[in-house]
C-alpha cells in the first residue's frame with residue numbers, strides 16, 4: 001500500500017531531478033548533441049510520471065488499483081535512480097578543459113569504421129577510465145528506447161537520418177592528453193566487431209568445445225576439487241549432486257570467460273589494425289601495467305602477446321620497427337596462469353586470433369597495405385619536430401577515407417613520442433628537457449592542430465566551388 005505522503009515524495013523527486021537536468025541543459029554547450037541526451041532523460045521522467053498519474057486517477061475512480069500503484073511506485077522510484085546515474089555520466093561534457101577540436105576528427109574516424117553517421121561527445125570521467133558508449137544502445141539497454149526515438153524525432157533534422165551519438169568518457173585528470181585517444185581504436189573496435197558477431201560466436205564455441213575435450217582429465221580434476229569444497233561447506237549436499245552442480249558452474253564460468261575475453265580480443269585486434277602498437281602504449285598509460293586480468297578482461301601479457309603476433313604476421317612494416325620494442329618489453333611472461341580455466345581460454349584466444357584474421361581484413365587500415373608507411377610517418381615527424389602540424393604532408397581525398405587520418409595521426413604521434421632521440425631533441429629545443437609533460441602537451445597540441453587543419457582542407461576540397469564563390 002502506497003501512502004499519499006510517499007506519492008508526494010516521489011513526485012517531488014521527479015520534479016527536482018527534471019529541474020536539475022534542465023539547469024544543466026541550459027548551460028552554454030558548444031555543440032548540440034548533449035542537449036539531445038538531456039531531452040531524452042527528461043522524456044524518460046515525463047513518461048514515467050504520466051503513467052503514474054494515469055494509474056493514480058484510475059485507482060481513484062475504481063476505488064481499486066492499489067497493487068498496480070504500488071508496482072508503478074517502485075518502478076518509477078528505480079527509474080529515477082537510473083536517470084540520475086545516466087545524468088551524472090552525461091553532465092561533464094562542457095568543461096573548458098575538454099579539447100573540443102578533436103570531436104570532428106574522431107566522429108569522422110568512427111563514421112569510416114562503422115559505416116554510419118556519428119557524432120562524438122566527450123565527458124570527463126572522475127574515474128581513470130576511457131570508454132565509448134553509443135547513446136542509442138545505452139537507452140535500449142535501459143529499455144528507454146521510445147524516449148530516445150521521440151526525442152530524436154523532435155530534435156528535427158528535416159527527415160535527414162540522425163547521427164549515432166557516441167559518448168566518449170575520458171579520464172578527467174588527463175583531460176588534455178591527446179595521445180590517450182589512441183584508445184578510441186579499441187573502444188570503437190567493440191562496435192566494429194558486432195558486424196561479425198555470428199561468425200565470431202561460431203569460431204568461439206567450436207574452439208571452446210575442442211578445448212573441453214583436450215583438457216578433459218584436468219577439467220574433471222578441477223570439477224572434483226570444486227565439488228569437494230562444496231561438500232566441505234556442510235550444506236548436506238550429496239556426492240553426485242555436488243559433482244553435477246560443480247560441473248555445471250565450471251562449464252558456465254568457462255563459457256562466460258571465453259565470451260568476455262573473445263570480445264576484448266576482437267576489439268584489440270581492430271585497434272592493432274588501426275593504430276598498431278600505439279594502442280598498447282596508450283593502454284599502458286591507463287592501467288600502469290596492472291593488467292593481471294579478470295574473468296571479464298584477459299591479462300595484459302596475453303593481450304600484448306596476441307597483438308604483437310598479429311602485427312608481426314599482418315602489418316610487417318610496423319612489426320619490424322624498433323621504436324615499438326619498448327611497449328612489448330617485459331609483458332609476455334605473465335601469460336602462464338594458475339587458474340585452469342584462464343589457461344584454457346588463453347589457448348582458445350590464441351587460436352581464435354588466427355582464425356578471425358581474414359574477417360579483420362575488412363577493417364580499413366592506413367598501417368596495413370599502405371606503401372611507404374615508414375616514410376610518410378617520418379615526414380610527419382619532421383613536421384612535429386619543427387612545431388608544424390603533422391598532417392601538412394597529407395592530401396585530403398575528399399571522401400570518407402579521410403576519416404582514417406585520425407588513426408594515422410595517433411600512430412605518428414606515439415611513434416614520435418617513443419622515438420626517444422627525436423622526442424628528447426624536440427623537448428631540448430624548446431627548453432623542456434626536464435619537463436617532458438610539457439613537451440607531450442605540445443606534441444598533443446600539434447596533433448590536434450594537424451587534425452583540424454586536415455579536416456578544414458578536406459571540407460574545402462568537397463565544397464570547393466561554393467567556397468570560391470564566397471571569396
Ligand SMILES: [Zn+2]
Nearest residue numbers: 186190264267
Ligand atoms: Zn574493451
